[in-house]
Amino acid sequence: MSSRINTILIIGATSGLGEAFARRFHSLGKKVIATGRRKDRLDALAQELKGLDTRQFDISDLSSLAASVNGILKDYPRLDSVIINAGIQKSYNLFDSSTSDPEAIINEVNTDLTAPSLLVRLFAPHLFKLAKSGTKTNFFITTSSLAYVPLPFYPTYCSSKAGVQTLVKILRQQLSFAPEEAKKNLSIVEIIPPYVDTGLDNAHREHVNNLQGGPEKAFPPMPLSEYTDKFFETLEQLEQDGSLKKEIGVGLGKIVEDTWRGSFAKVLEQMGVTS
Template sequence: MSSRINTILILGAAGGIGEATARRFHSLGKQVIVTGREQDRKRLEQIVNELEGLEYRIALDGILRHFPKLDTVFVNAGIQNHYDIFQNPPPNLAQEAIQELTTNLVAPILVAQAFAAHLLSLAKQGIKTNIFLTSSSLAYFPVPFYPTYCPSKAGVASFCKILRWQLEATGVKGMSVVEVAPPYVDTPLNAHHREQTDALQGGPEKAVQPMPLDEYIDKFFDLLENTKQDGSINDEIGVGFGGQGQKVWKQGYESLLRGSGMTD
């Protein structure tokens, strides 16, 4: 892994998995650039002050001008809303759903488009490049609590596969498209509605409990080191339920697609 990643841009790094991932890459001696929303500026500044050499941006404009050797992009930003369409739907449901789909699905597609040509160009020059897109175990195991979050992450999982197949069609080696599928991790993502989802599962004693963040990061980086025979990063990195969902898809649906001639 170390030989493939030198300069990495991590989107959505003001907290949770994104921040923890940025900190780990920084500890490994990588050049790390982090991003967040305007309201995250103070938090990003705090992280930068703690970690010497780490840089932050609010907008993506100018990233490639300042970091022309950027070889890895990690899209991790996401939001999660809890609501019931039939019982007590929120009055601003349309706004919430659009925002959630935009952040979780539209934004990763646009980011991939923004950096695809650059990463492909470096790969043609023999420089190993990577794009990581974060889906979720809920892309494969939807639950009734999150009627927009689950399909948005299923869309990311699907987009990863399509992007990888399109990359294969170019014939260019040395670039990887990696789908990262975390399980339920203890982060602020669902902090504002965790009590509600626990209650729907019969209370905190019966509810599925999140994986500690440090444990997830350790497992993710262990899997990151488990490369293919040629040293390239695996197509999927899934921890816990995320990995199980990816495995079932590959064993079933991918084999059906390839058998039908839909993909090579």
């Protein structure tokens, strides 16, 4: 991994997985550009992690994404790695309209699916161009084990992440039509986390635990430090051709990765489609 990643942009780096990734890549001596909605968190990170660069933007503001990305690419023309990680999660009951409102659902879809789709469109040509010229580039996109194993507590989150995991696979399929140099140098990696102990579910964790029979019976989250260690352990396991793994699944994420590879991926391969 170390020789493949030099300058990495992390979308959504002010909390949770994104912040953990930013801290670990920084500790490995990589040039890290962290983005997020909260300027106070970005400033605190930059003060703590010397040499860390930051950019403030809110991915749910779809109209500003192009300008934000273009500004980053202008300042970092040799940016070789991007992680799209930001997301939100709401819990509501589709049979009880009082538990949600249309604007909240629209915002969740925009943040978890529409914004990642637009960001892929904006960053993919840059990474592709560098790869064609001989530079190793890497595109990481975070989905979720819930993209494969949906749970009733998170209707929009599960649906949106299912869309993103499809997007990752289609991006890889389209890369298969590219010149050999680009295919050889560009790694497209789906990050598939399990339930990790971050702030993603703070607003509804108690409610969801109660729906499962209480905290003693509820499925427990993986500690963030444990997840981060396992993620970076897998990240170092390169394929024989020197590329990164197509998926980095941990815990339940690894189970759904292996299940998909052993089933639908084989169907696609029989059709001659890269998966």
